[in-house]
Amino acid sequence: MILYFSFFGEITFWDEFQRRYNFIAVDYLIYTYEVIKNINESYPLPILISLMLILVCTSIFIIYRMGYFRDSFESKTSFKVKLIAALPWVFIVTISSLFVNNKQADFSENRFNNELAKAGIYSFFAAFRNNELAYKEFYKTVAENEAFGTVKAEFSNKGDTFINPSKNEILRNIKNSDSLNFEQRPNIIFICIESLSGKYLNTLGSELNITPTLDSLANQSIFFTNLFATGTRTVRGMEAITLSIPPTPGRSIVKRKNNAGLFTIGEVFKEKGYDRNFFYGGDGYFDNMNTYFGGNGFNIIDRGRVFYWTKAFLQPEPT
Numbered sequence: 001m002i003l004y005f006s007f008f009g010e011i012t013f014w015d016e017f018q019r020r021y022n023f024i025a026v027d028y029l030i031y032t033y034e035v036i037k038n039i040n041e042s043y044p045l046p047i048l049i050s051l052m053l054i055l056v057c058t059s060i061f062i063i064y065r066m067g068y069f070r071d072s073f074e075s076k077t078s079f080k081v082k083l084i085a086a087l088p089w090v091f092i093v094t095i096s097s098l099f100v101n102n103k104q105a106d107f108s109e110n111r112f113n114n115e116l117a118k119a120g121i122y123s124f125f126a127a128f129r130n131n132e133l134a135y136k137e138f139y140k141t142v143a144e145n146e147a148f149g150t151v152k153a154e155f156s157n158k159g160d161t162f163i164n165p166s167k168n169e170i171l172r173n174i175k176n177s178d179s180l181n182f183e184q185r186p187n188i189i190f191i192c193i194e195s196l197s198g199k200y201l202n203t204l205g206s207e208l209n210i211t212p213t214l215d216s217l218a219n220q221s222i223f224f225t226n227l228f229a230t231g232t233r234t235v236r237g238m239e240a241i242t243l244s245i246p247p248t249p250g251r252s253i254v255k256r257k258n259n260a261g262l263f264t265i266g267e268v269f270k271e272k273g274y275d276r277n278f279f280y281g282g283d284g285y286f287d288n289m290n291t292y293f294g295g296n297g298f299n300i301i302d303r304g305r306v307f308y309w310t311k312a313f314l315q316p317e318p319t
Helices: 002-017 023-030 032-042 045-065 068-073 079-099 111-116 120-130 144-156 212-218 234-243 265-271 286-295 306-313
Strands: 277-279 299-301
Touching (some): 002 045, 023 032, 023 120, 045 068, 234 265, 277 286, 286 299
16 A cells, blocks of 8 residues: 555656655644645545555455465464564665765755655654755755845944955944943743744633633733744744744754754853743653754753752752
């Protein structure tokens, strides 16, 4: 079933994206409700699935009639002989998993040739494993010099001065318009709640009365009424809150490799003398949160670490 489904699925995927399965296909698997509903509107799924089931049953029947199942399951070959025969295949699979990647199939300057050289099912699992999508292949870009020129012109109009004007970087000194006022040092807590849409807050028009504390904070704080989510999951919100970036292609930076040592909002708090603590009610390894926040200077307090944190910071010192 997997072989037939992959074969026919690849045809439609190639027709849409002109490539083998990639992270877009992985997203389709994860967000099945939206995707299946859309596919069902575009293709006659009952007919297609029925045809594939007929092909599966026909294949099994032919293999059965040819006696391959009987030869396999009634074989008197000893386990030792089977093990010796299996070892080379186990070795090949292990080496392939550790050292072979889909990018090694790229042998040409022609993208179509490279994609045709790959295998669909392997490409799907490779995309699932790597969690990345090539930005320049799917998004319109401009030359790096042009991009920095545009951004620098925007900042220059606001009075900022660049530390290295000749380099492609935007490290700059920002003129503080409130320099005559005393700096405020409030207690700051980011509350990140999964699936809490604006429709649940009375402050944003709801009549459910289920968020009275959050609604009361709205009247005592800087409250944004024109704020939108940056993606489909909570890790996208964490990415936006901590890094101040728009949605990125592929998987969230929170879940990617090499995501430590970034310039997060935690660095700003550190410069101002704040402690940086990440509290999570469950196990922080979920969604790679402990790795991300820990690797960017936050103290981790989750279900497995709360005792040590409270022991160190909350209990009174002995007299």
